[in-house]
Amino acid sequence: MNTLPVVVVGAGPTGLAAAAQLRERVLPVVVFERGDRAGAAVAEWNHMRLFSRWGELIDPAARRLLEPTGWTAPNDDAYPTGRDWTRDYLVPLANALGDTVQLGTEVIGVARRGRDRVVDAGRDTEPLSVHIRRPNGTEDRITARAVIDASGTWTTPNPLGGEGLPALGERAAAARIEYRVPNLDDPDVRARYAGKHIAIAGSGHSALTAIVALADLEKRAPGTRISWVLRRGEIGAAFGGGEDDQLPARGALGLRAKQAVDAGLLQVVPGFRTATVEPDGDGGAVTLVSDTGIRIEDVDRVVVLTGFRPDLTWLSEIRLGLDPVLQAPVQLAPLIDPNVHSCGTVYPHGVAELSHPEPNVFLAGMKSYGRAPTFLAMTGYEQVRSIAAALAGDHEAAARVELTLPETGVCGGVGVFDDPATGGAEEGGGCCAAPDPQLITLSTPSGR
Template sequence: MSTQSKTVAIIGAGPVGLAAAAHALERGLTPVVVEAGAEAGHAVRQWSHVRMFSPWEYNIDRAAERLLTAVGWNSPDPQQYPTGGELAERYLTPLAERTALKDHIRTTSRVTAISRVGFDKMKTKGREHAPFELRYQNGAGQGTLRADFVIDASGSWSSPNPAGADGLTAIGETEAQTRIAYAMPDVLGRARARYAGRKVAVLGSGHSAVGTLIDLVRLKQDEPATEAIWLVRGDRPEKAFGGGANDKLAARGELGARLAQLVADGAITVQSEFPVTHIALRENGLRIGAGSACCGRSVIVDELIVATGFRPDLSFLREMRLALDPALESAQALGPMIDPNEHSCGTVRPHGARELAQPEPGFYIAGMKSYGRAPTFLMLTGYEQVRSIVADIIGDRAGAERVELVLPETGVCSLSPAAGEASACCGGPAKADVSACCAADETARATTGSGCGCASSGKAA
């Protein structure tokens, strides 16, 4: 296939979007990156205070590194762990502003819709030959962009899940926005004045919730009146402690172990089995209720931090033909590999264009958005995704299918660590079966026709 004048529109100038552009440029395509924020890495900068679980060696795309090396960039120490701010300033900013990508990025341009020129969603004949049309909004008004291919790497940071346990906003949540923050606010830095000396509830059991709770305890050391209350929807808060020393991402394991110790020491008040249903502003603070408004449990706090994960923004894809997992809203083929309802191990086999291609020819969803609502995405996985996608676009089928990534064994079962559990949970990742969560599950399916059940037992196989 001739790549001459072929244009790839890439939505999002985050790590995966810029990596996609680097691979596209290297393979003779013309990338156009459309970014809603004022600069590359806009979403990453929102969590600039957070230290990543993986070191630099797992956070730099190889095609991007080649572009940077050509302009004299000095790579950070591969064994050091960057913060989000360091990732943006030392990697994303020079990649976007100093390399050949600088002329291919449009910032402050939010994509509002995508379609095929002359084709609505229902029209089929000849559809695959029509170029894509992207509409975007910026300070000058509405703009349009045409492209031969589209890679949606817009992530999900701008679409946090609400507080309501049923997936909807809790009753009163919208009206109480002045006392609610989402994801992981910088409680020790930019948002310190908001939380110092206050009673703060943190809802969620993922890593954002864990990190925020730990930071609130640190804040209490300087501001003794600060109180941290952990609201957990389920009945087993210990699931958030992770695998401890069994986690091959050591920084992540240490975070869970630290939380476990703080809970044991009484530094954090735990309210388990607390599915939030109602939120109301009161003179004495914010009333958060679980159960019926009249008879359920409730806590009164000054502030609420909702750290319940993210969901993909699909609103601008209404005219695209999509195949999504019905539960996760991930790329359909990824659903069985990452669904936390089915298994508890976090390692996902490297995957690419085959799993990420949509029924809309030439359209791909990559990066965190490809995982939908699942929380297990690793940046290095996204880099492998876009390498494979670009190979697929130019007709390099062998390159698209080839696996060029060896992930660390990050899978740990969702229980507190116990003596005697194997360090490589469930035998490590599956080797071939994309629907298997781990090697043990893959073997069990092949020999007995059913999985190993590690999700239900919580034990390493």
């Protein structure tokens, strides 16, 4: 069975790093990417800049693979945008991997060959069966020695509703809701927000990014108004560690967002868990209503940045060992739980923490963190280095830690982010108290 390939799901940063690590170990590998390009998800937030420098965004094995190809390495100390990361690293890496990367191919299911999840016999001897859909729509099945799911969470954002389910009326109001940071460099997008009342829901770094961008628009476009909707009872440490953050760009983002709040460029609405989205009578704006009756009226656009969750539907026939709270591997969950690690501490980890009851199946990258918001690209690279070593039989290397992660410099449940497209932990952490919310109504002045 060792002659069968390792299937990697997703040609994003972690998936391509996994392929580079496996190739360096001389293990057969194939990468299936449902998008039409490497880094398809990253390409959807091209306009955003990462918190990490280039030197922290290039996997070591990938660098070794790229260097002989004539690839020009970016300046290690520069901060790329999503567009830069895709163009200058992910696409060249996919090209260097050649036929290993199969674009436009979606993995629609994984099982143990000839067995559903109920059958015990053969689960440690039979190969994995990977069902795929080719670009022309035909379905196929290949056998694999192992599967590394690095498909991420980008396609499954959390809803606006405060219970983890869509708020009443949220689906009906979809035309007015955006679950990503809007690209205000696009004139058409900017026109949808200029001069409007915008509600930003979320307390992570995506929300801070949106605050900074929309506050700048407010200064340039008369009539633009922003309400920042927080489930937590107070802002607390949402702005991050500032100058104490070991990722300076991340700390600077928090400081810029704080400046916008201090300057009165937005109304902060704490203790607000959205229960209902009510349409206005004329079919224009909407009203957000919390579970305690707080109302935010005349909202033209809602930017929901409440984090992401893993899509586990196509893994239904695989025996995963997932924490019931975070939907992360049970051995990993205690290390990343934002309810416990209120100072943003994330410990390096590898194959031991990422293993499941199903042999040779691994969730890696952002998907491995389930609903936890604490993820850095270099964490994903360390994960797949350890997994590749284990699959190659190098158990000493698999167990070795080869990564030191930067600290946030804060205490208060703030997550650690590399990817600015990820959302934030809405509940806060151990030292963020949540006082009872007060009933307020935010209405547009007459004459609007």
